[in-house]
Amino acid sequence: MKSKEGAFQYSFRVRYSEVDSQGIVFNANYLNYLDVSITEYFRTMGISYSAFIEKYQLDFHVVQSLIDYRNGAKFDDVLDVTLSPSYKSAKIFWSFQIVSEEKLICSGMLTYITVSHLTKKIVSLPEEVGQLLQISRKAD
Numbered sequence: 001m002k003s004k005e006g007a008f009q010y011s012f013r014v015r016y017s018e019v020d021s022q023g024i025v026f027n028a029n030y031l032n033y034l035d036v037s038i039t040e041y042f043r044t045m046g047i048s049y050s051a052f053i054e055k056y057q058l059d060f061h062v063v064q065s066l067i068d069y070r071n072g073a074k075f076d077d078v079l080d081v082t083l084s085p086s087y088k089s090a091k092i093f094w095s096f097q098i099v100s101e102e103k104l105i106c107s108g109m110l111t112y113i114t115v116s117h118l119t120k121k122i123v124s125l126p127e128e129v130g131q132l133l134q135i136s137r138k139a140d
Contacts, residue, residue, distance in 0.1 A: 008044065008083045010037040016075050024072030030106055031065060034096060037081040038110075045132055053117055056129055060092060060112035067108040073100055085133055090114045090122050092133075 012033075020026045042049050053059055073079055077100045084095040090113055097107040114125045 008037075008041045008085075009080055010040045010083075011078055011080045012036070014073050014075055014077045014079060019075045022072075024074055027067075027069065030067060030069075030098065033079065033081060033098065034083075034094070034110060037083055037096075038094060041083055041085075041133075047132070056126070057117045058123070058126075058129065059115050059117045061115055062110060063091075063113045064111040065108070066110075067106050069106045070104045071100075071106075073098075073105050077101075079105065087125050087130055087133075089124050092125065 014025055018025050018029045039049050042052055047055070080099050082097050082099075086093045086095070092112040092114065094110040094112070095108075096110065098105040114123055114129075115121065116123050
């Protein structure tokens with residue numbers, strides 16, 4: 001795991017249970033990989049996701065996922081997920097790419113909406129949270 005200039009990287013190995021009958025990672029698993037990577041991003045920032053919810057009374061809901069699939073990952077491949085977050089008002093944008101041995105597997109964007117954990121209503125992302133996430137610039 002490492003952070004660098006607005007990007008975060010998390011690596012892991014593909015497990016056998018994540019591949020389909022053709023021996024490649026089933027496409028829906030990439031969303032799980034991104035979810036795990038974002039959770040690890042928070043942990044690297046010094047707060048677990050559950051502690052984040054408790055402290056800030058905020059949660060994030062995926063409202064859009066765009067994935068451009070280029071190559072299939074296979075069992076036992078090491079995948080490197082790179083995340084680059086930005087935000088605007090209530091939305092957080094997670095630009096990502098997943099590579100294996102310098103081969104692009106997929107890339108895209110996840111869009112989250114910030115929701116009050118208590119009221120379940122959409123709220124703007126507090127500046128303190130933007131700083132916690134090391135989001136250095138707002139999305140255009």
